[in-house]
Amino acid sequence: MNLKPDNMTHDDEMPYEKCMKYGPEVLSDAELLAVLLRTGTRESSVMEVSRQVLELNPQYDGLVGIMHFGTKEYSRIRGIGKVKSVQLSAVGEIARRIWNRRKRIKNMRFTESRQVADYYMEDLRYLCHEVVRVLYLDHHMQLIDEKLLSVGTGSRSAVSSREIFIEALKLSASCFIMVHNHPTGDPEPSEDDIRFTMELDRAGQIIGIGLIDHVVIGDNVYFSFREQGIIGGK
Known part of the structure; x- marks a missing residue:
């Protein structure tokens, strides 16, 4: 030294x-x-x-x-x-x-909403624009890959269910977790958030690639659709 x-x-x-x-x-x-x-x-x-x-x-x-x-x-x-x-x-x-180096560690498992929130909190809580990330998992809930699917210019971002499932099929994922932030700091989901989540959940059940959770990141707080019972888990 x-x-x-x-x-x-x-x-x-x-x-x-x-x-x-x-x-x-x-x-x-x-x-x-x-x-x-x-x-x-x-x-x-x-x-x-x-x-x-x-x-x-x-x-x-x-x-x-x-x-x-x-x-x-x-x-x-x-x-x-x-x-x-x-x-x-x-x-x-x-x-x-x-x-975020730990994101690339093999055998990382996401079995609880709190793990997802802790994983992304410092990365997303301060952003002044909205981003959408998707964690693709195998049947053991182990991380296969993580994708940034959308970056908004303001408080809104756009992502389609089609591109989410295309990536899932490419990666041979068994299930996935969606994550996005609210620049306002309030993680309470909007009507659009709820509607889109329900659409993803229904589509996942049909395709056989389940939506495990949708976690909304606020300022040191989060909202989990799974914890709130809005969607079921695997």
């Missing part, structure tokens, strides 16, 4: 040099971003630009926002052009993939 000596101070050192000397673990969130951004503007230092990134949305704690911001958000900051916004977006995607 590359720790700085007790008698040394590096408060005035540039983040890049600081990282080279003592390692990234001594850097603050803003300094880590400054290492990536490298330069600021005539009006703002790279550290000031980094702090503006961290303050883009107060609901996120420190670097958590990097997993949720895109090029549109970064473009609001003077000193971050197309290249830097793409770089930061790529870092956010890397962080998301590391966070």
Whole structure:
């Protein structure tokens, strides 16, 4: 471990040099971003630009926002052009993939609604648009694959039952779980949510690929159609 000596101070050192000397673990969130951004503007230092990134949305704690911001958000900051916004977006995607790495672990089983909600909560609860994901499972309730089937531009997203079952047939799935988020933070299903879920449930019974659950993610809360007895389970 590359720790700085007790008698040394590096408060005035540039983040890049600081990282080279003592390692990234001594850097603050803003300094880590400054290492990536490298330069600021005539009006703002790279550290000031980094702090503006961290303050883009107060609901996120420190670097958590990097997993949720895109090029549109970064473009609001003077000193971050197309290249830097793409770089930061790529870092956010890397962080998301590391966070969700367990999704690709073989033999992961989903037998309870709470497991599904816990699995997706941090990934979906802060989004300002609606997304639809489907977990495809084998007859042991083990994860075969997970698909992102829709990304909405606002509070609505569109996905058809046809594409859900096409993917299920491709993967030879025995059953599936649907997951989507409500950007409002309230997971209570809409009339459209209920109608579409019932259609999926009926179609699944006919085709022989059952809908195990539909979980709606809100802000640290969720709604399960299975737990509420609206649809049956396997």
